[in-house]
């Protein structure tokens with residue numbers, strides 16, 4: 001191998017490599033493409049929302065695992081906001097409640113959503129793999145895995161732009177979750193990106209970071225594979 005092949009990427013090059021991973025984001029999954037172009041029926045939309053709820057309730061467990069593994073007080077002070085964003089607190093509903101309201105706006109009942117009875121085995125396995133990764137790997141690796149959020153604002157934006165016209169039967173009050181995530185994801189990803197660019201220094205480590213991001217992309221992709229198989233006959 002030539003020497004320059006082993007040279008660490010500069011911060012800018014490394015960030016660019018991470019961003020290029022967006023080509024494999026679930027925004028390009030056939031199920032998401034159908035969902036976003038108005039081709040799904042109400043049962044299919046409800047199936048997606050009910051299954052994604054399992055991801056929503058697992059994100060704070062994942063973030064709590066990062067906190068539990070992180071000895072850096074300054075990082076914890078910022079990271080803890082993610083748990084509050086999803087769990088909410090007195091007077092602020094939080095993302096999990098907003099997701100339940102999205103489900104209700106789509107015609108699911110609260111009981112049906114929180115019972116997890118629609119959650120498919122493939123979705124459960126994929127989401128659990130993310131939580132287990134955060135529990136067992138160094139906290140900086142779990143931070144790196146969260147960087148799919150680099151690509152999330154675009155997917156939320158597309159839903160806000162397209163769903164009201166494609167799915168007039170959904171109560172628009174349900175879209176608050178997507179609106180909230182636009183700003184939260186931008187703030188989160190800035191912090192996660194700084195930690196990742198600081199921690200993965202050698203070329204080998206940087207390549208490992210790309211593999212971690214791919215692992216997370218695969219989790220999101222696999223969830224939609226399972227959902228598509230179950231709801232698109």
Ligand SMILES: O=C(O)c1cc(C(=O)O)c2c(n1)C(=O)C(=O)c1cc(C(=O)O)[nH]c1-2
Nearest residue numbers: 059095145146147148149151152155181220
């Ligand atoms: O709707 C989506 O497509 C989507 C994707 C992702 C993501 O890329 O992981 C997240 C979210 N939404 C999201 O709402 C969210 O709160 C979130 C947290 C995280 C994370 O890894 O910590 N990803 C995502």
